[in-house]
Amino acid sequence: xxxxxxxxxxxFYPDQMRLRNWITDAxxxxxxxxxxxxxxxxxxxxxxxxxxxxGQEIAEQLFSFSDRGGRHLAIRPEITPSLARMVNARIHSLxxxxxxxxxxxxxxxxxxxxxxxxxxxxxNIDILGSDDVLADAECIFVAADFLREIGLTPGDVCVxxxxxxxxxxxxxxxxVPPQAADAALAALDKRPRLPEEEFHKLAAEAGLTxxxxxxxxxxxxxxxxxRLEEAVGGLKGAPAHAAALRDLWGHLAAMGVVDYCCLxxxxxxxxxxxxxxxxxxxxxxxSLRAIAGGGRYDDLLGVLGGPKxxxxxxxxxxxxxxxxxxxxxxxxxxVRSQPLDFFVIDGQEGxxxxxxxxVGALRARGLTADFSYKRQPIGKQLREANRRGxxxxxxxxxxxxxxxxxxxxDQNDLGLEDFLGRADxxxxxxxxxxx
Amino acid sequence: xxxxxxxxxxxFYPDQMRLRNWITDAxxxxxxxxxxxxxxxxxxxxxxxxxxxxGQEIAEQLFSFSDRGGRHLAIRPEITPSLARMVNARIHSLxxxxxxxxxxxxxxxxxxxxxxxxxxxxxNIDILGSDDVLADAECIFVAADFLREIGLTPGDVCVxxxxxxxxxxxxxxxxVPPQAADAALAALDKRPRLPEEEFHKLAAEAGLTxxxxxxxxxxxxxxxxxRLEEAVGGLKGAPAHAAALRDLWGHLAAMGVVDYCCLxxxxxxxxxxxxxxxxxxxxxxxSLRAIAGGGRYDDLLGVLGGPKxxxxxxxxxxxxxxxxxxxxxxxxxxVRSQPLDFFVIDGQEGxxxxxxxxVGALRARGLTADFSYKRQPIGKQLREANRRGxxxxxxxxxxxxxxxxxxxxDQNDLGLEDFLGRADxxxxxxxxxxx
Numbered sequence: 016x017x018x019x020x021x022x023x024x025x026x027f028y029p030d031q032m033r034l035r036n037w038i039t040d041a042x043x044x045x046x047x048x049x050x051x052x053x054x055x056x057x058x059x060x061x062x063x064x065x066x067x068x069x070g071q072e073i074a075e076q077l078f079s080f081s082d083r084g085g086r087h088l089a090i091r092p093e094i095t096p097s098l099a100r101m102v103n104a105r106i107h108s109l110x111x112x113x114x115x116x117x118x119x120x121x122x123x124x125x126x127x128x129x130x131x132x133x134x135x136x137x138x139n140i141d142i143l144g145s146d147d148v149l150a151d152a153e154c155i156f157v158a159a160d161f162l163r164e165i166g167l168t169p170g171d172v173c174v175x176x177x178x179x180x181x182x183x184x185x186x187x188x189x190x191v192p193p194q195a196a197d198a199a200l201a202a203l204d205k206r207p208r209l210p211e212e213e214f215h216k217l218a219a220e221a222g223l224t225x226x227x228x229x230x231x232x233x234x235x236x237x238x239x240x241x242r243l244e245e246a247v248g249g250l251k252g253a254p255a256h257a258a259a260l261r262d263l264w265g266h267l268a269a270m271g272v273v274d275y276c277c278l279x280x281x282x283x284x285x286x287x288x289x290x291x292x293x294x295x296x297x298x299x300x301x302s303l304r305a306i307a308g309g310g311r312y313d314d315l316l317g318v319l320g321g322p323k324x325x326x327x328x329x330x331x332x333x334x335x336x337x338x339x340x341x342x343x344x345x346x347x348x349x350v351r352s353q354p355l356d357f358f359v360i361d362g363q364e365g366x367x368x369x370x371x372x373x374v375g376a377l378r379a380r381g382l383t384a385d386f387s388y389k390r391q392p393i394g395k396q397l398r399e400a401n402r403r404g405x406x407x408x409x410x411x412x413x414x415x416x417x418x419x420x421x422x423x424x425d426q427n428d429l430g431l432e433d434f435l436g437r438a439d440x441x442x443x444x445x446x447x448x449x450x
Numbered sequence: 451x452x453x454x455x456x457x458x459x460x461x462f463y464p465d466q467m468r469l470r471n472w473i474t475d476a477x478x479x480x481x482x483x484x485x486x487x488x489x490x491x492x493x494x495x496x497x498x499x500x501x502x503x504x505g506q507e508i509a510e511q512l513f514s515f516s517d518r519g520g521r522h523l524a525i526r527p528e529i530t531p532s533l534a535r536m537v538n539a540r541i542h543s544l545x546x547x548x549x550x551x552x553x554x555x556x557x558x559x560x561x562x563x564x565x566x567x568x569x570x571x572x573x574n575i576d577i578l579g580s581d582d583v584l585a586d587a588e589c590i591f592v593a594a595d596f597l598r599e600i601g602l603t604p605g606d607v608c609v610x611x612x613x614x615x616x617x618x619x620x621x622x623x624x625x626v627p628p629q630a631a632d633a634a635l636a637a638l639d640k641r642p643r644l645p646e647e648e649f650h651k652l653a654a655e656a657g658l659t660x661x662x663x664x665x666x667x668x669x670x671x672x673x674x675x676x677r678l679e680e681a682v683g684g685l686k687g688a689p690a691h692a693a694a695l696r697d698l699w700g701h702l703a704a705m706g707v708v709d710y711c712c713l714x715x716x717x718x719x720x721x722x723x724x725x726x727x728x729x730x731x732x733x734x735x736x737s738l739r740a741i742a743g744g745g746r747y748d749d750l751l752g753v754l755g756g757p758k759x760x761x762x763x764x765x766x767x768x769x770x771x772x773x774x775x776x777x778x779x780x781x782x783x784x785v786r787s788q789p790l791d792f793f794v795i796d797g798q799e800g801x802x803x804x805x806x807x808x809v810g811a812l813r814a815r816g817l818t819a820d821f822s823y824k825r826q827p828i829g830k831q832l833r834e835a836n837r838r839g840x841x842x843x844x845x846x847x848x849x850x851x852x853x854x855x856x857x858x859x860d861q862n863d864l865g866l867e868d869f870l871g872r873a874d875x876x877x878x879x880x881x882x883x884x885x
Contacts, residue, residue: 053464082559355485402545
């Protein structure tokens with residue numbers, strides 16, 4: 016082959032496309048039923064917008080270029096900066112809370128690995144204009160509502176919830192200066208994925224002493240709310256953030272998704288812009304990368320020239336999710352093929368023009384219909400009907416049709432005009448199951 | 451504002467997003483009912499793939515960049531080269547004819563004008579593996595099926611159909627050497643959009659003499675098939691291509707869309723890769739740019755390292771189409787807002803936890819439900835329900851709910867558990883119309 020796709024990207028042949036649509040359709044369906052409205056932004060933005068507040072990790076992963084006017088642009092590696100830009104531009108006219116979702120295509124110039132590609136799709140759920148922990152709870156509910164919708168149980172996955180300000184309070188109490196907190200958080204973010212020794216090395220490089228590391232690790236390993244509240248009880252500013260976590264749990268319980276959630280203070284998120292409750296979704300065995308990650312980011316709109324406004328949300332990529340759904344056998348058979356309502360066959364010489372008329376009329380009525388380009392014996396055309404997954408074959412002879420149920424073999428003889436007049440009911444009456 | 455979007459791109463706020471989804475959902479629905487399967491390719495490809503066979507016009511409009519490995523990449527300005535690459539890679543295993551569609555996001559570095567942006571969406575319909583004019587007819591049928599579906603009549607739009615090989619036969623007969631044909635076609639492609647004088651200048655620059663220009667223009671202005679057949683009757687290779695046009699018309703008539711079509715030999719298409727019947731869709735007044743364009747391109751897969759294989763299809767962008775639909779008043783009211791099934795209200799103090807439970811249960815059942823983040827009087831919450839377009843408000847008091855039809859004001863008192871058990875039927879029984 017002379018031409019190939021670029022490494023780290025995917026070709027979506029119809030098989031893969033159906034799987035992608037199955038996931039993205041569920042994202043959209045769940046978003047809408049939770050009262051979120053869809054938005055989108057351009058796939059490229061000014062480079063400045065994308066580098067100003069993201070973590071260093073993202074800034075290094077940009078595909079950047081210049082247009083003919085010499086403007087510095089880049090393909091978006093995330094949509095949150097675009098969201099903040101859009102909301103800022105209409106901040107005085109948008110009713111709050113703003114509940115928006117998007118399913119952007121994103122690109123990052125990283126080394127492709129299992130679960131990590133250079134191009135992917137990411138579901139984004141965001142609520143802006145509310146400081147209430149209820150907004151954080153609702154975002155987590157939406158994530159759980161999707162997981163349940165797609166067939167993943169609390170036995171398969173878990174939303175692991177932490178708190179940035181509590182972690183910062185512990186760091187501060189341990190004597191870490193404020194200007195070193197971001198580097199410490201970046202090191203802590205990598206802790207769950209590193210051997211103990213490597214993490215200690217990284218944390219030391221971020222400026223933490225052995226004692227500070229021990230103190231923050233002990234805090235991170237608190238397994239439940241009671242122990243957590245004890246651990247942070249005396250720290251400056253901490254009790255309010257611990258109380259927010261307790262409120263969060265109350266909301267999650269009331270909405271019926273607490274079984275999808277667990278407390279995990281090791282979750283701090285890599286991006287610099289998070290300011291409150293943060294979370295990541297993992298498979299129960301934690302054998303894969305995070306399926307989703309998010310949290311509160313109250314400062315971002317202000318940094319981009321707008322007012323300080325409460326904001327919280329998450330992103331869920333399609334790559335790790337797709338691996339998990341395949342591994343757990345959650346992909347339904349119906350996603351594996353595209354069914355057809357009717358396959359229309361010329362049952363005698365000279366009937367082809369009638370076939371074209373029938374196909375045109377069925378499609379115009381919203382029914383899925385196809386036919387063979389080759390004029391060939393009925394048996395061969397029936398085999399094509401079968402290969403295409405047609406529910407019924409319609410064999411046309413002059414002004415009559417034979418409707419053959421492809422699952423049962425039952426055949427029904429009808430006048431052609433009669434069939435065209437009630438083709439949707441003929442389809443509904445077939446005994447075969449829908450695709 | 452400190453940050454803006456890049457000129458020639460669009461922000462899709464929820465209003466614009468609903469309009470975009472209305473169009474793209476119709477594209478998908480019509481594609482599927484016509485027996486096409488969806489595919490997609492990466493948004494960036496190797497630069498070589500995108501420049502090898504496209505017209506010079508497209509090569510100049512690429513956003514190109516390099517990755518960290520120094521590979522030359524570009525954002526796709528069209529998806530046809532990716533389609534050819536993908537089909538070539540599986541040429542021996544894909545059953546033919548291959549009927550595929552896609553709705554790619556595309557970018558072109560051009561100067562933004564009315565109907566022409568630097569980022570847009572384009573519906574692509576392609577049939578590969580058939581030399582039969584039936585495949586061209588089916589593509590045109592699909593385009594017409596969509597136009598009808600979206601509410602555009604033959605009085606609003608027209609598929610203007612030409613033939614590249616007939617035009618080339620006329621050029622050859624007029625003494626234009628084969629190596630000058632592409633330049634002549636590029637000039638002819640611009641003829642409908644240029645004043646007579648400017649076209650003559652352009653055609654002269656492309657190497658045509660005044661006599662040649664007059665000859666090809668006379669041919670282009672043939673209004674019907676009979677006159678066309680007369681005009682090309684004696685030219686080498688021409689009768690077969692004229693017969694193909696006649697067959698095409700027969701198929702379009704049999705499938706019931708001939709009223710959307712007209713013959714127009716001025717259509718030759720700008721891209722170098724077209725080899726047969728070509729067409730563009732315009733509004734009847736031709737006051738806007740083309741809504742869609744396509745045709746047969748039998749050589750492209752071969753040029754990209756595959757076998758010579760029959761291929762035909764079209765692309766329809768969302769920008770001109772969107773302008774036309776707005777101008778003609780075809781956008782339905784339902785596209786203007788996103789309706790809600792239920793808005794759930796706490797009807798007394800202490801009922802908020804029940805509200806959360808009801809909202810969670812309704813959403814889990816696939817119903818669209820929302821609630822107010824603020825604990826406030828029922829009247830205020832009802833106003834929010836109204837603003838959000840809810841079909842019903844559900845006022846929760848202990849273990850009972852009052853379901854208020856927001857259109858009629860009718861109210862119905864139910865036990866909470868009873869309501870949750872049959873909320874979908876309660877919704878169906880409302881007298882108000884669905885959004």
